[in-house]
Amino acid sequence: MEQPASNELKQSRMTEFMKLLPLTMELAGLPKADPARPFTSDQIEGRVMSVRTAFKAARALLKEVGETGAL
Numbered sequence: 543m544e545q546p547a548s549n550e551l552k553q554s555r556m557t558e559f560m561k562l563l564p565l566t567m568e569l570a571g572l573p574k575a576d577p578a579r580p581f582t583s584d585q586i587e588g589r590v591m592s593v594r595t596a597f598k599a600a601r602a603l604l605k606e607v608g609e610t611g612a613l
Contacts, residue, residue: 558601559597562601565603566596566597567593567596570593570595571592571596
């Protein structure tokens with residue numbers, strides 16, 4: 543059985559996400575929204591998937607840099 547994550551772990555994960563957010567958004571390459579044309583639910587879901595994939599890549603890059611010391 544899995545135990546729920548502690549508040550400290552949750553906070554740590556959120557901090558990591560926020561620190562990687564600029565790199566994540568660059569990797570995702572998503573255009574800014576036009577205020578006159580909001581995204582549809584499907585478009586939002588597609589953007590979320592792009593951000594998730596980009597975040598995984600950003601974390602992998604950070605881990606690689608930490609382990610090898612170089613890009």
